[in-house]
Amino acid sequence: MPQGVALTEDELSGVVARAECLHDAAAVAAGIERLAAEITAKLSATQPLVLGVMTGAIVPLGRLLPYLQFPLELDYIHATRYHKSTIGRELVWLARPQTPLRGRTVLLVDDILDEGHTFKGLLDACREEGAEAVYTAVLADKPNPRREPGMVADFIGVTVPERYVFGAGMDYKGYLRNLDGIYAAHRDDED
Numbered sequence: 001m002p003q004g005v006a007l008t009e010d011e012l013s014g015v016v017a018r019a020e021c022l023h024d025a026a027a028v029a030a031g032i033e034r035l036a037a038e039i040t041a042k043l044s045a046t047q048p049l050v051l052g053v054m055t056g057a058i059v060p061l062g063r064l065l066p067y068l069q070f071p072l073e074l075d076y077i078h079a080t081r082y083h084k085s086t087i088g089r090e091l092v093w094l095a096r097p098q099t100p101l102r103g104r105t106v107l108l109v110d111d112i113l114d115e116g117h118t119f120k121g122l123l124d125a126c127r128e129e130g131a132e133a134v135y136t137a138v139l140a141d142k143p144n145p146r147r148e149p150g151m152v153a154d155f156i157g158v159t160v161p162e163r164y165v166f167g168a169g170m171d172y173k174g175y176l177r178n179l180d181g182i183y184a185a186h187r188d189d190e191d
């Protein structure tokens with residue numbers, strides 16, 4: 001096994017083989033197009049500042065941007081609470097946006113909304129920085145009974161069940177973000 005690597009190729013193949021495909025590549029593509037249409041309808045006249053929530057936003061945001069054919073600025077924000085694990089902990093800030101938020105319409109783009117603690121922290125921070133309006137877009141919405149009260153994404157690509165999911169930007173212990181579909185990990189692989 002190469003140095004510094006946490007999971008072997010065989011272990012990762014096993015995780016994928018045992019997983020359930022929830023949304024195949026075509027369904028993910030349709031979800032991205034749905035997001036783009038709804039975001040365009042709502043925000044195309046606002047010159048929004050689009051903030052990708054690293055790292056999970058990379059794939060959905062990269063796929064979304066070419067469909068957003070109106071003036072926008074792009075920056076990123078980085079806060080994490082899963083740390084290559086399947087269990088969320090406290091939110092740790094890694095990077096704040098360099099673009100001033102004061103008076104701006106901000107669109108936060110992320111891969112998944114689950115318990116909502118990440119978006120809660122990001123929304124509070126954007127408002128504290130003076131954003132005029134803050135919208136949220138996620139590729140995958142996971143309705144979770146433990147969801148932070150009031151946290152609902154404004155724009156949703158697809159819905160996933162209350163399972164640990166990966167692919168289309170979402171990681172399994174730091175891996176598998178590069179799969180083109182969305183998969184639910186087998187219960188035995190969840191911790």
Ligand SMILES: O=P(O)(O)OC[C@H]1O[C@H](OP(=O)(O)OP(=O)(O)O)[C@H](O)[C@@H]1O
Nearest residue numbers: 054055056080081082114115116117118
């Ligand atoms: O709604 P929540 O329960 O707070 O979880 C959602 C967050 O969890 C993941 O981030 P993670 O901390 O794993 O970092 P990542 O973007 O590097 O995957 C995901 O990208 C969301 O930002």
Ligand SMILES: Nc1nc2[nH]cnc2c(=O)[nH]1
Nearest residue numbers: 114163164165166170171
């Ligand atoms: N990859 C991944 N990240 C998450 N963050 C919160 N829930 C999830 C999930 O189900 N999968």
